[in-house]
Amino acid sequence: MTVAGTEGRRSNRRGMATRENMLDAALRSLASGDPGAVSASRIAKEIGATWGAVKYQFGDVDGFWAAVLHHSAQRRGDIPATVTAVGAPLDTRVAAIIDTLYDGLTSHHSRAIENLRAALPSDRTELERLFPRTAAELSSWGDTWLLACQHAFADLDVDPRRVREVAAFIPGAMRGIVSERQLGSYYDPDEAKRGLTNAIVAYLEQSQQR
Known part of the structure; x- marks a missing residue:
């Protein structure tokens, strides 16, 4: 495997990890019940990310909330x-x-x-x-x-x-x-x-x- 290919895979893993961290942070923040927690920029700051990083991962705030919902759906219990x-x-x-x-x-x-x-x-x-x-x-x-x-x-x-x-x-x-x-x-x-x-x-x- 080429060095470029290895670096690309590492970069992709880092990107996925960042995305997962943002979504987990969003659920933790939203679960507080604080209406002010419904802020993508605030959630980004809580994990040391920027609004630019959020836009890079999700496109816009609509994409971010859609991803949060999907992330939650993947973790909810199914009917036995x-x-x-x-x-x-x-x-x-x-x-x-x-x-x-x-x-x-x-x-x-x-x-x-x-x-x-x-x-x-x-x-x-x-x-x-x-x-x-x-x-x-x-x-x-x-x-x-x-x-x-x-x-x-x-x-x-x-x-x-x-x-x-x-x-x-x-x-x-x-x-x-x-x-x-x-x-x-x-x-x-x-x-x-x-x-x-x-x-x-x-x-x-x-x-x-x-």
């Missing part, structure tokens, strides 16, 4: 394989999905993403106009989640429309349960999860009986 095991009962599958979401939403990665999303435009059209790559990454999360839910119940005789409805409301319902826990609610989150699981199971079972 046991959920889709042939013969697994409906209630076991739903409970596993609920537990997986709960664990994910109580992680520091989730706190980081919530902080980032709170600083982004809430209007979808405005988000897509100002941060098209970030919006596309968020949209892909929804698509991936829906496919995961459809796969989880694919071998069961349940109404696909109801699966879509369940996939649509579970994230919001789970955020509510997690929020109650974080605010110091007197409600038992485990009891809330069981109640939600039972409600979803009953709803999906009704479609099996038709």
Whole structure:
């Protein structure tokens, strides 16, 4: 191998390491919950980098936030394989999905993403106009989640429309349960999860009986 080739590989590894450091620093900073943490230049300074380095790695702030979201998605927990095991009962599958979401939403990665999303435009059209790559990454999360839910119940005789409805409301319902826990609610989150699981199971079972 030539000296130039060796140096090129080393440079590429350094570049990837810098990129990973920036993304990890972003998640740590965003997880603090400080609205001021939603600043690419501030995050760069925290690791001794410049705004120019951020632009070199990600293009612009939109590319940076899109990369942060993608970086987080690669590290979040997937729905356990046991959920889709042939013969697994409906209630076991739903409970596993609920537990997986709960664990994910109580992680520091989730706190980081919530902080980032709170600083982004809430209007979808405005988000897509100002941060098209970030919006596309968020949209892909929804698509991936829906496919995961459809796969989880694919071998069961349940109404696909109801699966879509369940996939649509579970994230919001789970955020509510997690929020109650974080605010110091007197409600038992485990009891809330069981109640939600039972409600979803009953709803999906009704479609099996038709």
